[in-house]
Amino acid sequence: MARMTKKTEKQVREHLASLPKEALVAALMDRATEDAEFRRRLVIMAAQASDEVDPAVFRRGIADALTSGSAGRRDYARTSGTWARSVDAAIDPVEELLSAGHAEIVVGITEYALGRIDTLMGRIDDSSGWFSESIIRLEALHHTACVEATPDPVKLARRLFKLDVDGDWDIFIDCAKSYADVLGEAGLAELQKLADERWVDLPPAPAWGEEDRAPGVFHLTRMMSNLAEVSGDIDARVQVMARELNHPYRFLEIAQMLDEAGRPNEAMEWAERGLDGPDDLPPHMRSDKRLDDFALERYLEQDRPDDMVRLLWRRFTDVPEVATFARLKRWTEPGGQWTCERVRALELMRADATKRSAASQRAVSKAQQRWGGPHPKPAYEDLIAVLAFDGEPEEAWRLANDHGCTRAMWHELARASEHERPLDAARVYEGEIDELIGRKQTHTYEEAVARLGPLRRLYEAAGDIDAFDDFVKRVRVRHKQKVKFLRLLAEAGFDADG
Secondary structure, rough: HHHHHHHHHHHHHHHHHHHHHHHHHHHHHHHHHOOHHHHHHHHHHHHOOOOOOOHHHHHHHHHHHHHHHHHHOOOOOOOOOOEEEEHHHHHHHHHHHHHOOOOOHHHHHHHHHHHHHHOEEEEEEEOOOHHHHHHHHHHHHHHHHHHHHHHOHHHHHHHHHHHOOOOOOOOOHHHHOOOOOOOOOHHHHHHHHHHHHHOOOOOOOOOOOOOHHHHOOOHHHHHHHHHHHHHHHHHHOOOOOHOOOOOOOHHHHHHHHHHOOOOOHHHHHHHHHOOOOOOOOOOHHHHHHHHHHHHHHHHHHHHHHHHHHHHHHHHHOOOOOHHHHHHHHHHOOOOOOOHHHHHHHHHHHHHHHHHHHHHHHHHHHHHHOOOOOOOOOOOOOOHHHHHHHHHOHHHOOOOHHHHHHOOOHHHHHHHOOOOHHHHHHHHHHHHEEEEEEEEHOOHHHHHHHHHHHHHHHHHHHOOOOHHHHHOOOOOOHHHHOOOHHHHHHHOOOOOOOO
16 A cells, blocks of 8 residues: 555544544554564563563564574475574564663573574574574673673573583583673682583593594583683693693694793693604594694794604604605705705605505505406605605606506696696696597587697697697597587687698
8 A cells, every 4th residue: 555645644643543542452452463573563662661571472482483484394494594584583672672671581581592592403404504693693682681680690600501511502602701791700600610510520531533522521621621711720721621632733722822821841841742642643633734833833943953853754754745745845944954854755755665666566466366456556656746846857757657657646747847848748638638538528528629729839849740730630530430529629720630
């Protein structure tokens, strides 16, 4: 319906003014049952005009919104933008309730809402991340309400502890720090008491390389650490963090904290304890070099080159490959040790490649005789990669030709040698082009044709354009039945004469 004219508005006002009070109330209540937004505004107006507020109305509104729309589906419950707007609309009146001076009631409503979210997040797909937005808003509203209402700090601490430590979704996480202003000494002491009671009942800590999967351990450990941080007790934080020393990074966290606290000697003691851990760790732990980097930086600062080289060499001999070789070079070059260490490293890799070559030949022979299995990783692969990295392409090519390497390594050699060895690079790219054509798909045909231009430039750089023309002719003959490919070849200007 169009907007009312002034005349119509006057008529409506006069009609409403003539109605009995009971009729007006009935009309407004009927409207409230049909219009959620009008109902919200009516509830807020009533709350602002009264000292008695029914929190159940607000709790029910949030609960309904949390399971509305896509989140309420049986087959695939999930959050969405529409869902998030519905939840925000349900939180809006709670925010207005706080503005109306009902902080104590808002504390209870927001805690209820966050508890509902903690339950629902395990049942509803939140790939879109909308739950986190609601949590952030509700937690901020809760904290503001606590500041205004000044609830009993001991009772508040108990409720925060339950939602933080016993929850699964980081609700009220780090509350020992974020609520220190509200909890005060009494509330923080209660948090500490509750945490200590749980702490003594924890299961044994995981061993090196194992994951700690005990329920609640992460949140409890974090709370204990936060409580120690709030109290300013570094040693207490170290004690808490030292429970779980199953990963090199755990030692790094303690070392960094002590280092920042101005206790560098203790920091290095913890770092070196972590460095002395076992070598047979899971791959994701072995590849984490953050603790190594911390120790190496301190070795440089403290002029301890022997310790630095010892650590680098241990890592290199454990996994002699281009990554550990590059780290050895990076850390020893500034101090002048690289020349000597480079010789040692290459000698070790050559000896290792020779040994692996002999062993792999025996293993492949037996495997192929029995199963016809695949070849293992080429024995000289890592040495070839190191030589290419270290500026010895001639030796790298020689070993690749003599002993073979993976397709990826051939490509790396070719890419790195386009200027110095254009013909060798071209031969590698020829094989890749043939392979693309052999896949018999339109996009691989297009990719193969696209690569012919760069290939031609390599032959031109080598002064042997006839060799390129010969290659194109061979390709046309070898793939003469692939009509689509031949058409693409002609469209790109590679005619029958190359």
